[in-house]
Amino acid sequence: EAGVAQSPRYKIIEKRQSVAFWCNPISGHATLYWYQQILGQGPKLLIQFQNNGVVDDSQLPKDRFSAERLKGVDSTLKIQPAKLEDSAVYLCASSSDRNTEAFFGQGTRLTVV
Amino acid sequence: GENVEQHPSTLSVQEGDSAVIKCTYSDSASNYFPWYKQELGKGPQLIIDIRSNVGEKKDQRIAVTLNKTAKHFSLHITETQPEDSAVYFCAASTGGAQKLVFGQGTRLTINP
Numbered sequence: 001e002a003g004v005a006q007s008p009r010y011k012i013i014e015k016r017q018s019v020a021f022w023c024n025p026i027s028g029h030a031t032l033y034w035y036q037q038i039l040g041q042g043p044k045l046l047i048q049f050q051n052n053g054v055v056d057d058s059q060l061p062k063d064r065f066s067a068e069r070l071k072g073v074d075s076t077l078k079i080q081p082a083k084l085e086d087s088a089v090y091l092c093a094s095s096s097d098r099n100t101e102a103f104f105g106q107g108t109r110l111t112v113v
Numbered sequence: 114g115e116n117v118e119q120h121p122s123t124l125s126v127q128e129g130d131s132a133v134i135k136c137t138y139s140d141s142a143s144n145y146f147p148w149y150k151q152e153l154g155k156g157p158q159l160i161i162d163i164r165s166n167v168g169e170k171k172d173q174r175i176a177v178t179l180n181k182t183a184k185h186f187s188l189h190i191t192e193t194q195p196e197d198s199a200v201y202f203c204a205a206s207t208g209g210a211q212k213l214v215f216g217q218g219t220r221l222t223i224n225p
Contacts, residue, residue: 004156031210042119042202042215043157056212091156099209101147104156 002026004105006092012111018080021108025073025094031055032069033102034077035091043091049075050098082112115140117205119216127224132193134219136203137185143205146179146186147213151200160201161188190221198223 005024013019025032030051035043046065048056051072060067064083069075079086089107116139126132138146144165149157163170163177163186170177174193179186190197203216 033210040218042117042204042218043213044215045213048211093156093210095210097209098211099145101159101162102210102213104149104158106154106156 004092004094004103006090006105006108008108009106010109010111012113013082015084015112016081018078019082019110020076020078021090021092021110023075023077023092023105025075025092026096026103029094029096029103030072031095031098031102032075033093033095034067034075035093035104037089037091037107039088046077055098079110082110084112086110087112115143115205115207115212115214117203117214117216119203119219121219122217123220123222125222125224126193128193128195130193132188132190132197132221132223134188134201134203134221135185136187136205136216137183138205138214139184140205140207141181141184142207145206145209146177147204148175148177148188149202149204149215151202151218153199157202193223195223195225197221 032049034046037043049069067077091107093102093104095102119136147162151157176189204213206213
């Protein structure tokens, strides 16, 4: 079974620029998560989708971050404009439903300079 | 909200010895406690999980124990091998994979 796919693997941008990350979850998984992992810390949940609806975005900095999951499959996470403190690994995860285990992708490492 | 504390931040053991990592949580409503292993440049990988209706769970060399009264849970790795070297994260949630709150991580090094 194919795992969670993310792209790009690495991205370097200047502050105030915009960036987008893409995630393709495991086939059939209804629940999709985006996490932010700052170096040396555990992942922090940014947003959770159930199919194409948002379940929890309480920790998403909505003034600069946005996410969508059109058609309930792939998802994109966007940052506009980026700040230096946004430098982190952005992880996508999926689960078959809300109460089962989550599987993580390899992540996108973002560096804002 | 939930807060998860993980100790130690770094752990070095000799190959073949046992390693123990401990986590405490604050929300008594939490009922799902997974452990993830993260290797360099990779995403976290679930290695074992436990739910609040169970006190202990074992899978080959890995075991997890849960003390609901004290609100802490631990990961035990026996007969450690070099490939066990990685960063390990504990997490807690009130319902499966959603709203997972992670600990700060433990960097485990197995010395040959």
